[in-house]
Amino acid sequence: MTEKGASRDRLIERIQELEIRLEESNQLVNAIKSGEVDAFAINNNSNAESEIFTLQSGDHAFRVLIEEIGEGALNVTEEGIISFANPHLIKLFNKSRDKIVGNSLFEFIHPDSREKFRHMFRNALKGQAKGEVFLRVGDEKRPALVSMTSLQPKLSTIGIIMTDLTDFKNKEKLILQYQQNLKLKNKELSTTNKELASFVYIASHDLQEPLRKIQTFISRLEDKETSNLSSRGEDYFQRITQAATRMQNLIEDLLDYSRASNENKVYVKTDMNEIVNEVLNDLHVLIEKAGAEIEVGELCEAEVIPFQFKQLILNLVSNSLKFTVPGRKPRITIESKIYSERPNGLRKLPKKDNYCHLVISDNGVGFSQKYSDKLFELFQRLHSRDEYEGTGIGLAIVKKIVENHHGMVSAEGKLGEGATFNIWFPTN
Amino acid sequence: MKKEKKWELRLYIAGQTPKSVVALENITKYCKKHLIDNYNIEIIDLLENPQLAEGDQIFAIPTLVRRVPEPLRKIIGDLSNEEKVLVGLNIRPIDK
Numbered sequence A: 001m002t003e004k005g006a007s008r009d010r011l012i013e014r015i016q017e018l019e020i021r022l023e024e025s026n027q028l029v030n031a032i033k034s035g036e037v038d039a040f041a042i043n044n045n046s047n048a049e050s051e052i053f054t055l056q057s058g059d060h061a062f063r064v065l066i067e068e069i070g071e072g073a074l075n076v077t078e079e080g081i082i083s084f085a086n087p088h089l090i091k092l093f094n095k096s097r098d099k100i101v102g103n104s105l106f107e108f109i110h111p112d113s114r115e116k117f118r119h120m121f122r123n124a125l126k127g128q129a130k131g132e133v134f135l136r137v138g139d140e141k142r143p144a145l146v147s148m149t150s151l152q153p154k155l156s157t158i159g160i161i162m163t164d165l166t167d168f169k170n171k172e173k174l175i176l177q178y179q180q181n182l183k184l185k186n187k188e189l190s191t192t193n194k195e196l197a198s199f200v201y202i203a204s205h206d207l208q209e210p211l212r213k214i215q216t217f218i219s220r221l222e223d224k225e226t227s228n229l230s231s232r233g234e235d236y237f238q239r240i241t242q243a244a245t246r247m248q249n250l251i252e253d254l255l256d257y258s259r260a261s262n263e264n265k266v267y268v269k270t271d272m273n274e275i276v277n278e279v280l281n282d283l284h285v286l287i288e289k290a291g292a293e294i295e296v297g298e299l300c301e302a303e304v305i306p307f308q309f310k311q312l313i314l315n316l317v318s319n320s321l322k323f324t325v326p327g328r329k330p331r332i333t334i335e336s337k338i339y340s341e342r343p344n345g346l347r348k349l350p351k352k353d354n355y356c357h358l359v360i361s362d363n364g365v366g367f368s369q370k371y372s373d374k375l376f377e378l379f380q381r382l383h384s385r386d387e388y389e390g391t392g393i394g395l396a397i398v399k400k401i402v403e404n405h406h407g408m409v410s411a412e413g414k415l416g417e418g419a420t421f422n423i424w425f426p427t428n
Numbered sequence B: 001m002k003k004e005k006k007w008e009l010r011l012y013i014a015g016q017t018p019k020s021v022v023a024l025e026n027i028t029k030y031c032k033k034h035l036i037d038n039y040n041i042e043i044i045d046l047l048e049n050p051q052l053a054e055g056d057q058i059f060a061i062p063t064l065v066r067r068v069p070e071p072l073r074k075i076i077g078d079l080s081n082e083e084k085v086l087v088g089l090n091i092r093p094i095d096k
Helices: A003-033 A060-068 A087-093 A111-126 A166-228 A231-262 A272-282 A284-290 A306-322 A394-404 B018-034 B082-089
Strands: A039-042 A051-054 A072-077 A082-085 A128-137 A140-150 A157-164 A268-271 A293-296 A301-304 A331-339 A355-362 A408-414 A418-426 B007-013 B039-045 B063-068 B073-076
Touching (some): A003 B073, A072 A087, A082 A087, A111 A128, A140 A166, A231 A394, A268 A272, A272 A284, A272 A301, A272 A306, A301 A306, A301 A418, A306 A355, A306 A394, A394 A408, A394 A418, B007 B018, B018 B039
Parallel strands (some): A293 A331
Antiparallel strands (some): A039 A051, A140 A157, A331 A355, A355 A418, A408 A418, B007 B063
């Protein structure tokens, strides 16, 4: 390369350097002119440290925080004289600024809290203190949360943040009131329920006696007077007897229902197989008459009210024996499974350790699945009296008993094929 | 595929001056948008450590310095002009 070429290259390099420097300087000037810069690092002596000059106080954000925040902020001397107070504190104490700054903070503490506050202040001098006190605002007593910190060694003051708890406490009071109301209403409800159950029991009980009289005298009339009766008369007596029997069934079932609500709840660890066997014993005449085949698996043990649970099984098995398809041999199966935790989909049940799933199914006349809920309602019947007998209370009793055991019952049915009843309940 | 080096940026501020706060907001916004996870922002508060102004020859505050990738680039001001910042740092903008 020639000497001229080399110096030309050097010049180009130099120009490029200067261009970059110029570009940087322009950038700096433009940034300052457009107000995008608000601080400078000044260094007069290249050995000394730079000094930072800010156009606005570097503490700007902190000041804005204290000025604007919705809590009372103040500084007090070690004797308790207020040296600084933010606007919110002025608002909180509800006095003019000159009545606050320069005065003792203790003036604004309610006499009821003075002792406690003094104690807190002493702790704050050593470090920190936090607690609830009552402020004196005019004639009012206002609850406040006070947080105090000694600002030593930076400042010889105590920094304090005060939060007005008036709203908060009012809301608390309201909630407590609501809770109490709720408790009262629950008590009333419980009483009403008990009274209702009592009423049903007493009414049913008292109805039995006159009913028995009717039945007795009808049967006596039939015995003594059959010869005097026309065929129409006999027919009338038949109907009266049948009606009386229906009434009797109704009353007995009502009594069972009210007993299921009223009974003292004593849970005893029972083997389900024992209960089922008792029921099958009681029903053995009906079972033979229906020619039914009953399969019982190994059932779980659980803490139940024996009398009520027997009623439950009795009602379900009786139903299965009743709602059979003519000409079809009735088959009833009873089995159970244990789950070691609450099964999914049964969120309404209490979370307990072990759950028993009891299944009673038959191959009888079944029902349409759309009635699966209605089944358990009081006095609900899916069949007319000509098709099948019944009071419409049996399954309502079953539901009540399952509820007494903190469980759930559901039914699945297929019209013409059969019905399955599922019962889940905790074993303890 | 060559692994891209993580961008190393340094933002010089002076405490919580208004422009310092704005610059910080802006640079974090741009980085999240255009560099996603591939960056590291170091905040140097010159009110706390004035001696650190010398290292990168800082005069006006706020100033943003790109240390990686090289070469070193400086942008002075509150970084409100997104396009100017991207061009100055040579970041390929991700158009959302």
